[in-house]
Amino acid sequence: MPASTPPADLADRITALLERHPVWDGHNDLAWEAREQAGYDWSALDIGAGTSGRTHTDIARLRAGGVGAQFWSVYVPSDLPGSAAVTATLEQIDAVRRMVRTWPDVFTLALTADDVEKAWASGHIASLMGAEGGQSIDSSLGALRMLYDLGVRYMTLTHNHNTPWADSATDDPAGHGGLSGFGVEVVREMNRLGMLVDLSHVSADTMRVALDVTEAPVMFSHSSARAVCDVPRNVPDDVLARLGRNGGLCMVTFVPGFVNPHVGQWRAEAAEAARGRGIDPASYAAFSAFSAEWETDHPVPPTTLDDVVAHVEHVRDVAGIDHVGLGGDYDGSSGFAPGIEDVSGYPKLLAALAGRGWSDADLAKLTSGNMLRVLHDAEDVAERLANERVASTVRLREG
Template identity: 35%
Template sequence: MSNNNKSNEELPVKKLILLGVLGALSITQAVTAQEYTAGEKAREIAQQHLIIDTHIDVPYRLFRDWEDVTQATQRGDFDYVRAKQGGLNVPFMSIYIPANLEQTPGASYQLAHQLIDSMEALAWRAPDKFAMAYSVDDVLKHQEQGLISLALGMENGSPIEGDLANLQTFYDRGIRYITLAHSESNHIADSSYDIRRQWNGLSPFGKELVKEMNRLGVMIDISHVSDDAFWQAVETSAVPVIASHSSLRAFTPGFERNMSDDMIKKLAETGGVIMINFGSSFVTQQANRYGDIIRKQIAAINEQYGKGSDEAEQRIAAVRTKNPFPFASLEQVLDHIDYVKNLVGIDYIGIGSDYDGVGDSLPVGLKDVASYPNLVQGLLDRGYSEADIKKILNENLIRVWREVEAYAAQQ
């Protein structure tokens, strides 16, 4: 979620997501802006082949700041016009539930239904542009019809509220993956961001939930969960799991929200897919640690000159001007894809951009949903074949989704 879309009490946690973990690092200037121009072949690939992005935060964005995304919009990373320009066919719309709502019985459940309602309303208002998608077959049918499929993933399992009947309810409403936890541990699993590890992985109910998700045909998403919860989810699940919007810890040491090499190897061994997150703080160590460094400088200024004083405000403004956010580049996102390919192979990589979820931290060259051809061009430039690119754009995720559907059909 973007900071702009968050309530104030949610901002500290999201800043951890956007700005990274603690640590000292010298701040350098941001990546020099440059234009990435996709060639004709890259644009053709993006338009001809299905593009699935498993994490786009439109529902909560519109809940906080509504605008008509069936038309070109002034704000946000997604609208219909840009999605068509970029070749996006299947945005998994994130039914994002703030972690603190779990403390209020019924609040998570209610919000989840409201956000699902909003996506159904979007498809109803523009049936010539969008359609709800509940299966791989739906996605393929909509592609033939020229429609953008709105698939649904629930980011944070708190709306389940400890009742498996609620899982059935949300499956019936179209939820096809669930991120077990978010920024705080919940009744299902420990969070990678939460120092409290009350379950040391999954709760007893969480293990039961994973099995029931398998039975119904809901993909298990291990983005956001603790390492122990990841290992237990993979061990418990009878089918492959996904990381709907994660990148690699090799590039951000100490950032548990990203995946380690051993986790990626296990994910691949069991047939799962890591969907690469585009947010700069997921991609580079410099962006990951930027926020803590800036906060320390601001705290020192406030202590010396008095918080809120004219002198302090001027000096803080100067610090921000001198040290702009160090945006990652498209090339650095491609480095993550290369790393996974070299570690476990091409069959376990997908796209989970986190558009509309990481605020203004998106990399140069990947600023919105019109940018997928730039990603394709970068892959072509690095020697990826069209067959390999198709796997990243859709085939790897479809394989997992099909396996999940097939397992559920046999139960």
């Protein structure tokens, strides 16, 4: 069922809001789509001319959605072995940087919170990067530091599989209670650098240990509320409640299986069927192919905009209005709810929230104000820690 169109006065209100407080989204996988579809050839995947039907993201739709800042995911599969994951991550970083250079009138590479605000002042879309999974550093603090120097401003501690030092939400626990001793050092080094600790994809135990260790605010770049949709990828209420004390942020994702319990159950059943065929559900490529086949005889239940609204409001109610944001996961999933099928849909979500009584001040925190504060705070912590300790320059590995 199509999402209803907001009345003209509400639409005008949202447009005016987004001009002052653009969306800063936590997670978009366009770079991986560029790899898969075009071998990173931005002339073949021309987001300037428009890529509707091929991707969820292009320049016109980013503008229509009021997006002013984007964490571009430099994702690589979590089952890539060792150094291959590092190489692929470097290729992803290169792709994002070349995208920015290809459309310099649209994008600006942002390395700091101040850079984001400068981009907004010039009418550009601030482009930041987030590494999706600790596999990207191959258990090396030196590699972590180099990713930071190349512009990566958050790292998700795991993706679908455990790393040697951190447990994933979708893998069997490795027996070190969430984070190993080396994993604790990774979090501390990220704090020292000013790289945000992203807890999407990690196990609940990993979330809790990371919150015990970190001196800077954490983030969830694309996760929703487990109390609303009980799947391992979502955040339990006790962890959401700790974000208020930590100063962190849960950026609510729009992924159907993480926002709608019926789709979550569908995914669980598909995962069980995949295991019966010898397919690891944590393997993104293999499980995606299997799911497309499974869907032929097992239709996916519908997801609605109201499902996403429920998560945004639950995170607000438990964590507080200062600790909620948006992390759509466009080009990293499929089947988004009507009205938010692609990056042009953020105004529809904001209008739905405004219709439920959200003030402009609260909407402004949701769109980008909270994320701006979190990055500023992480930078402040890094400045303090830089004077207190210097991490070893020796290449450290787990095991």
